[in-house]
Amino acid sequence: MIRAMAGTRAGGGPGAPGGRTLRVLLVDSDSDRAAAVEAGLTAAGCLVVGVATGTTELTRAVRDSGAEVIVCGLDDPSRDELEGMRALHRDEPRPVVLFAEKAEPEQIEAALEAGVAAYVVEGMAPSRVRPVIEVAIRRFRAHQALRQELAAAKQDLEERRLVDRAKAVLMQTHKLTEPEAYRRLRRMAMDRGQRLAAIASEVLHKNSA
Amino acid sequence: MPSETVDPESPPARAVSRRPALRTLRLGFLQLTDAAPLLVAEELGLFDGVGLRVSLSAETAWAAVRDKLAFGALDAAQLLGPMPIALAAGLDGVKAQVTVGAGLGANGNTLTLSRPLAEEIGRFPRPLPAASFAAAARRRADAGRPVTLAVVFPYSSHNYLLRWWLASGGLDPDRDLRLVTVPPPLCARRLADGAIDGFCAGEPWGSHAASLGIGTIALSSGDIWPNHPEKVLAFAAGYALQDPESATACTAAVIAATRWLDAPENTREAVAILRRRLFPALDAAEVAAAFDGTAEGIPQAAPMRFRTATLPRRDQAAWWLRQMRRWGHLPAGIADSTALAPWRQDIWRAAAARLREVEPPAPSPPPADLPETTR
Numbered sequence: 001m002i003r004a005m006a007g008t009r010a011g012g013g014p015g016a017p018g019g020r021t022l023r024v025l026l027v028d029s030d031s032d033r034a035a036a037v038e039a040g041l042t043a044a045g046c047l048v049v050g051v052a053t054g055t056t057e058l059t060r061a062v063r064d065s066g067a068e069v070i071v072c073g074l075d076d077p078s079r080d081e082l083e084g085m086r087a088l089h090r091d092e093p094r095p096v097v098l099f100a101e102k103a104e105p106e107q108i109e110a111a112l113e114a115g116v117a118a119y120v121v122e123g124m125a126p127s128r129v130r131p132v133i134e135v136a137i138r139r140f141r142a143h144q145a146l147r148q149e150l151a152a153a154k155q156d157l158e159e160r161r162l163v164d165r166a167k168a169v170l171m172q173t174h175k176l177t178e179p180e181a182y183r184r185l186r187r188m189a190m191d192r193g194q195r196l197a198a199i200a201s202e203v204l205h206k207n208s209a
Numbered sequence: 210m211p212s213e214t215v216d217p218e219s220p221p222a223r224a225v226s227r228r229p230a231l232r233t234l235r236l237g238f239l240q241l242t243d244a245a246p247l248l249v250a251e252e253l254g255l256f257d258g259v260g261l262r263v264s265l266s267a268e269t270a271w272a273a274v275r276d277k278l279a280f281g282a283l284d285a286a287q288l289l290g291p292m293p294i295a296l297a298a299g300l301d302g303v304k305a306q307v308t309v310g311a312g313l314g315a316n317g318n319t320l321t322l323s324r325p326l327a328e329e330i331g332r333f334p335r336p337l338p339a340a341s342f343a344a345a346a347r348r349r350a351d352a353g354r355p356v357t358l359a360v361v362f363p364y365s366s367h368n369y370l371l372r373w374w375l376a377s378g379g380l381d382p383d384r385d386l387r388l389v390t391v392p393p394p395l396c397a398r399r400l401a402d403g404a405i406d407g408f409c410a411g412e413p414w415g416s417h418a419a420s421l422g423i424g425t426i427a428l429s430s431g432d433i434w435p436n437h438p439e440k441v442l443a444f445a446a447g448y449a450l451q452d453p454e455s456a457t458a459c460t461a462a463v464i465a466a467t468r469w470l471d472a473p474e475n476t477r478e479a480v481a482i483l484r485r486r487l488f489p490a491l492d493a494a495e496v497a498a499a500f501d502g503t504a505e506g507i508p509q510a511a512p513m514r515f516r517t518a519t520l521p522r523r524d525q526a527a528w529w530l531r532q533m534r535r536w537g538h539l540p541a542g543i544a545d546s547t548a549l550a551p552w553r554q555d556i557w558r559a560a561a562a563r564l565r566e567v568e569p570p571a572p573s574p575p576p577a578d579l580p581e582t583t584r
């Protein structure tokens with residue numbers, strides 16, 4: 001189930017250290033602990049916009065809550081679902097910050113070093129929570145940007161390959177030079193208001209049919 | 210701690226305090242049938258037999274296992290085959306070098322479909338032909354209700370074998386349907402809720418959903434790649450280096466457990482151990498199906514096996530790597546040697562020598578790479 005939180009506390013939680021309020025979805029199957037974690041997050045200047053427990057379908061919970069970051073228990077059963085949203089990168093990916101109830105300080109240091117954004121709830125100083133969340137968001141954005149660049153580069157390459165193949169077909173069937181074949185493709189694309197790659201793919205399709 | 214109760218100057222106390230503490234190996238696993246070698250090694254005293262103290266830790270998520278291995282809260286764990294590659298590449302920000310001591314099993318996952326989706330497909334033979342599934346998936350996509358299938362983790366044999374199978378039926382898994390992640394113990398409930406139309410998960414979860422009447426097992430992962438490697442026993446970055454003796458001993462105990470598991474006369478006891486330790490709420494038949502090599506009573510062509518899959522094979526892991534590249538899950542610039550470095554055979558060979566375990570025969574080759582779909 002998901003408990004939606006009233007938005008009455010929007011506009012900078014009490015004690016927000018300078019920065020703006022962060023909208024957080026809290027994922028915790030232990031509802032008693034969730035209340036304590038929520039209080040800690042609020043003190044750290046976060047606005048908990050929803051609490052998802054147990055069997056919630058997370059994709060929907062994330063979308064409905066409008067959260068910009070997810071805070072989740074290190075051992076929560078929902079963790080793999082969150083990973084899936086991030087890695088299969090179609091469903092509402094968000095940065096995920098983990099909390100552990102207890103841990104040795106050196107373990108948390110090691111976790112942060114390994115790339116796991118984590119903090120400890122027990123004896124949590126609000127001033128330490130916020131930086132962990134902010135670093136996680138920055139890392140996530142860098143990662144997303146890289147991923148988009150990769151995807152764009154891949155598509156670019158694929159489209160260029162299509163155009164090259166289509167040019168070769170036109171050169172052969174219509175005895176054109178390469179620049180002529182390219183101009184013909186471009187003209188077809190402009191006439192029909194379609195992308196060059198779409199026209200190229202059509203040319204190839206016709207040729208193979 | 211009330212240490213005052215013991216005279217610190219008394220000889221026994223001093224002797225104890227000077228002896229280096231026997232380190233306990235912290236070993237993580239998930240609630241799945243193919244965690245059997247780890248549980249059996251403990252139950253039969255095989256860890257004790259190699260002079261190793263092991264604390265088995267039941268984990269609730271693959272992501273938690275991965276993180277704990279990466280930051281040293283676990284020394285070793287059951288991992289999904291592609292996870293060491295993901296860790297070596299630092300996918301999703303978490304980077305660690307792990308070492309595979311042994312494979313934990315072959316085959317053992319099922320694709321279980323909801324009753325309504327199975328009805329839309331119509332009568333089908335088992336294993337379900339990919340083309341029959343693709344036809345139904347296309348109708349659903351055209352009707353604006355794309356099929357949603359769950360896998361257990363992004364970097365899993367489940368995800369990559371399922372993607373290969375979908376692509377072999379002409380589907381683009383990223384466009385023609387939705388793939389989501391759901392933890393195996395929740396799959397039956399999500400299937401019943403209609404949140405997903407099917408799931409690919411390790412046993413006993415497919416047999417469980419089938420026995421509840423919620424789903425039907427359409428195929429087994431061994432139907433896609435017969436005798437594919439499944440989970441691995443992996444040691445944390447520093448552990449295998451700092452304590453190779455313990456890593457070897459642990460691997461030997463696990464290989465010994467796989468020998469015991471593949472002896473048919475032990476199946477009943479293995480099922481009893483698993484039910485007691487992992488699945489108290491499940492029927493014996495649901496847990497036994499994987500050991501009997503059946504899915505809903507139908508014999509599987511390539512059923513779950515343990516002993517024949519223990520040798521870590523880099524050439525087989527390379528198939529996971531190729532799939533990760535093919536689906537764009539791995540950034541360019543990760544060398545094969547880096548991604549596959551976790552698969553070493555030295556620990557296995559040292560462990561096998563102690564048991565006089567011979568090298569298992571080479572398994573079936575992986576399915577051929579499919580041509581990229583032209584978009």
